[in-house]
Amino acid sequence: MLKQSPTNKEIDHILKRGVALVEKEADLRRLLLEGNKGEPLRVKLGVDPTHYDLTIGHAVVFRKLRQFQKLGHKTVVVIGDWTARLGDPSGRVEARKALSAEQVAENSKTYLDQFFRIVDSEQTEVHRQTEWFDKFDLGDAIKLLGYKTVAQMLERDDFSKRYKSGIEISLAEFMYPLLQGYDSVALRSDVELGGTDQTFNLLVGRDLQPIFGQASQQILTMNLIVGLDGEKKMGKSLDNYISMTAPAKDMFGKLMSLPDKTMRTYFEALTEIDEEELDEFDRKMAEGTLNPRDVKLRMAREIVTEFHNAEAAQEGQEAFIRQFSERKLPTDIPDYHLAASQNVVELIVSAGLAASNNKARELIKQGGVSLFARGESGESERITDPNTTIEVIDGAILKVGKRQHIRIKA
RNA sequence: GGGCAGUUACCAAAGUGGACAAAUGGGACUGACUGUAAAUCAGUUGCGUAAGCUUCGAAGGUUCGAAUCCUCCACUGCCCA
Incomplete structure (x- = not known):
């Protein structure tokens, strides 16, 4: 149900908070006030079914969707089960394998489970690209390609960068924005959200809709949060992320x-x-x-x-x-069952705290390993000799590096 | 279709017959410092306690000896058509 006359504050909140860009702010403001001829807006989000462990970076956009929902607007999710096959537009070399229907179903489910922790499922429609693209033939595809020129495609930031620096760009990747843009047509999207990295793709949707006799969607892109390094975009491939489901x-x-x-x-x-x-x-x-x-x-x-x-x-x-x-030991140290006394190095490796004997020895040499023989109440002793044998002392705690601990159990 | 260049460790990038497990930078890790950090300093960063072993796109070859030379294959980029 569309909320009657949202306040300016509510609208500003949607249009400004964490937002990088709104294409045609006045138009979107009007839509937020009036809806689409009084109906709730269809607010689209494209979803990539290859991820399953979502980061709090993904949640940034989800939260914006939620803000739209609070004014009564509808979320329209598209599972990108077709574009997922086209190859990664983020610059990876390998084209992706086509996902089976089962894989897509499974990935989408885990995605949506996390998605609906934030977004209200009652106000959400879920679609898949295959609903419309399975009916596409070569003619349709070529027609779609005809709506854009190479020069226009090269306006996209990552394409132009890759082109200039001599990194390959597969032609199939040019389909990506077009398919994603066509999704907006198929779903009659009023607004599309995304991160700033999606700006180009969202704009393509805007361009395509009038060709198919629809009003152009408004687009709103969110400032993406940087990852743990404080520099680069949060993402799995950079291993600088916080998982949405992290404890x-x-x-x-x-x-x-x-x-x-x-x-x-x-x-x-x-x-x-x-x-x-x-x-x-x-x-x-x-x-x-x-x-x-x-x-x-x-x-x-x-x-x-x-x-x-x-x-x-x-x-x-x-x-x-x-x-x-306070530099005290953490409260939730995992137990490690030690059957018989064992050499430290072996213990560290078999407990999975170091990848190899060499690495474990290195940590010891560098002073990164200590033993709390009497558990957290007692003193710690730094282990400096890799030949040290760890006795089976129930409750003793071994600290390896800054934050890895195990509690020895008989 | 033709010509040229390239493929080195997590990434970037040097190395062009022996002193190469491979310079340097980034990242990561450890220690000191700290606010938890940042910055800074010191160290580590293939496997093996070690002798040694396996690495420089793949496979063969030349050589006492190959990341380095040759052959072939794969992949990538650039230029010409």
Whole structure:
């Protein structure tokens, strides 16, 4: 049900918060006020069925969809089961294998399970590209290609970069934006969301719709959050991500390890804290009356609350302070059953704390391994000799590196 | 279709017959410092306790000896048509 007359504040929130670009803001503002002839807007999101472990970066866009839903608009999800076959547009060399229908079904399910943690499934339609593209023939495909020129395709940032630096671009990849654009036609999309990396693809949808007699969709792109390195886009391939389903404690720790400069974007993308308050944080940090650490603790708490709940966030914070501020042992050390006394190096490797004997020895040499013979209450002893034998002492804790621990069990 | 260039460790990139498990930079890891960080400093980064073993796109070959030379194959880029 379309919400009657949303406030300017609500609309601004949708149009501004965490947003990189709105194509034709005035038009979108009008749509948000009036709907599409009084009907809820169809807000589209394309989904790639090859991912299953979603990151909190994906959630940035999901949260924006949720904001639309709160005004009564409809979410329209397209599972990209056709484009997934075309090869990765992010610059990987290998073309992807076609996924079987079963794989698509399975991947989509795990995707949607995570998606619906944030987005309301009641207000969501789910479609697959194969619904319309299975009916496509060569003529349709070529016709689609005819709507764009090579020069236009090369406007896309990653294409032009790759072209200039001599990295291959498969022709099939040119289909990608076109198919994705055609999805908007097939779904009669009013608005499409995506990350800034999707800008070009979303614009293609905008261009195609009038050709098929539809009004152009509005597009809204979100600032993507950077990954744990603080520089690059969060993503699985860079291994700098926080999983949406990460345990609260883990999520908290990772959030705290983010560089200070990323805080504002994270606040804007993943929390509902007012801009005014965020401005005040910035001001006070600049004048030195507020410790950035405390702001980051707040940030981590807010975000963990979004994905879990306030209680889990609080526990995450306590565990974090305990382990890293106070440098005490963590509370949830996994048990490791030790049948007989064993050499440290072997123990470290068989417990999976190092990849090889060499690596384990290296850690020992570097002073990264200590033993708490009496558990957390006792003193720790740094192990410096790789020939040390670890006795079976029930409850003893072995610390390997900064954050790996095992508790020895008889 | 023709010509030229290239393929080296997680990534980038040197190496062009022996001193190469392979320079350098990034990343990662460990320690110190710290706010949890950033910055900085020190160290490590194929496997093996070691002797040694397996690596430089693939396979063969030349050589006492090959990342380096030859043959062939695969892949990529550029130029010409």
